[in-house]
Amino acid sequence: MAVAQAPWQVRAEARYVRRSPRKVKLVVDEIRGLSVPVARTVLAFMTQAGAKDVEKVLSSAAANAEANYGLTSDELVVAEAHVGQGPTLKRYRPRARGRVGRIRKPTCHIFIGLSEPPELWDESSELVPILPPDADVVDAAVGDVEEAAPDVEADGAEDDTGEPYEGYAGSTAKEVVARLPELDDAALARVAAADTRTTVQAQIGVERRKRGLEEPAQAGDGAGTAAEADRTAAEPPADQDAPAGSLAEESGGSDEAPAAENDAGEPYEGYAGSTAKEVVARLPELDDAALARVAAADTRTTVQAQIGVERRKRGLEEPAQAGDGAGTAAEADRTAAEPPADQDAPAGSLAEESGGSDEATEAAAVAEPPEAADEDEAGRPDDEEKGS
Numbered sequence: 403m404a405v406a407q408a409p410w411q412v413r414a415e416a417r418y419v420r421r422s423p424r425k426v427k428l429v430v431d432e433i434r435g436l437s438v439p440v441a442r443t444v445l446a447f448m449t450q451a452g453a454k455d456v457e458k459v460l461s462s463a464a465a466n467a468e469a470n471y472g473l474t475s476d477e478l479v480v481a482e483a484h485v486g487q488g489p490t491l492k493r494y495r496p497r498a499r500g501r502v503g504r505i506r507k508p509t510c511h512i513f514i515g516l517s518e519p520p521e522l523w524d525e526s527s528e529l530v531p532i533l534p535p536d537a538d539v540v541d542a543a544v545g546d547v548e549e550a551a552p553d554v555e556a557d558g559a560e561d562d563t564g565e566p567y568e569g570y571a572g573s574t575a576k577e578v579v580a581r582l583p584e585l586d587d588a589a590l591a592r593v594a595a596a597d598t599r600t601t602v603q604a605q606i607g608v609e610r611r612k613r614g615l616e617e618p619a620q621a622g623d624g625a626g627t628a629a630e631a632d633r634t635a636a637e638p639p640a641d642q643d644a645p646a647g648s649l650a651e652e653s654g655g656s657d658e659a660p661a662a663e664n665d666a667g668e669p670y671e672g673y674a675g676s677t678a679k680e681v682v683a684r685l686p687e688l689d690d691a692a693l694a695r696v697a698a699a700d701t702r703t704t705v706q707a708q709i710g711v712e713r714r715k716r717g718l719e720e721p722a723q724a725g726d727g728a729g730t731a732a733e734a735d736r737t738a739a740e741p742p743a744d745q746d747a748p749a750g751s752l753a754e755e756s757g758g759s760d761e762a763t764e765a766a767a768v769a770e771p772p773e774a775a776d777e778d779e780a781g782r783p784d785d786e787e788k789g790s
Contacts, residue, residue, distance in 0.1 A: 408481040409523055411515035412471060414463035418488055419455050423510040426452040427485045430512070434483045438464055438475050438516065456483075459512045467516055470531055475516070482515035566592035575601045582609050594618070607675040617674045669695035678704045685712050697721070 429452045433441040445457040464475035488509030497503040565571055567589045594606045668674055670692050697709045
């Protein structure tokens with residue numbers, strides 16, 4: 403009796419499964435002709451080790467039917483299920499009397515085909531796969547959309563994907579750093595705003611200093627800007643005479659004022675973003691005013707230590723510490739209490755009573771108190787009384 407064949411099948415297979423074909427065939431025979439939900443239930447409760455491998459192949463066939471042909475897997479049945487012999491792996495192990503024990507590790511191929519139930523089989527039925535859309539149709543649709551959209555592109559703006567530059571998405575920090583010298587100023591600013599990686603930000607700062615660009619304002623620069631504005635407002639214009647008692651008048655009418663900070667509020671040009679090593683390397687090139695500004699602005703221990711070394715080389719005075727005020731006041735009180743060297747001692751002083759001789763003063767200090775002498779005479783008996 404001829405076995406009816408399904409007009410079409412959705413197949414899945416697993417090759418070179420490390421199971422014996424005979425053992426897997428016992429599992430496959432149990433699900434042949436069952437619907438997909440029932441076959442899954444049977445496999446879930448089977449104790450054979452090959453049931454897990456067969457269940458994976460069944461799930462793959464059901465997924466192929468749904469994704470590639472738009473079918474419902476629960477409405478299909480297992481129309482075909484068989485196991486094929488695979489290559490056998492041969493291994494050997496030593497046995498007694500110098501003999502060799504052969505070890506055979508069989509493999510198998512599992513095939514499963516899903517189709518409609520037999521009562522729905524029809525020779526005229528045809529399985530139509532879900533094909534991707536035609537490439538020409540897609541290109542035509544994209545062209546229509548591009549023609550309808552206005553062709554407006556701002557110079558230096560981001561691309562359609564919102565990236566700082568074309569090809570930025572997915573780039574590593576090393577790739578972004580390599581592209582920085584090729585970017586214009588606008589693209590460099592967009593990368594600085596979009597990329598927060600430390601390596602990229604540091605290289606952006608270096609690139610900005612090379613191009614002479616201003617560093618972007620930080621979150622805490624508002625107070626410094628206000629202070630700079632007050633200082634600028636307090637300074638007289640260049641063509642206006644300095645007020646009486648000003649620094650220029652006291653210094654002999656010189657128009658040169660001490661070097662001040664630059665417009666960005668930095669101790670010297672290029673200070674922003676510099677590492678401690680770079681600041682230390684620049685210290686010998688700075689004048690005294692710039693050195694003082696760096697000492698006030700930079701609190702890093704390495705920089706402060708090198709500033710102290712540079713001050714000692716130039717013979718500059720160390721700045722007053724926080725605890726020097728009390729010592730200065732005590733020194734001032736002691737100096738005020740001591741009379742000058744060329745001033746006579748006040749009347750009734752110790753030097754006057756002793757005739758102005760320092761030897762008498764020392765003798766009076768060394769002399770024994772009278773109370774102690776009286777006590778010795780009255781309290782201790784003579785040597786003769788001790789003997790008697």
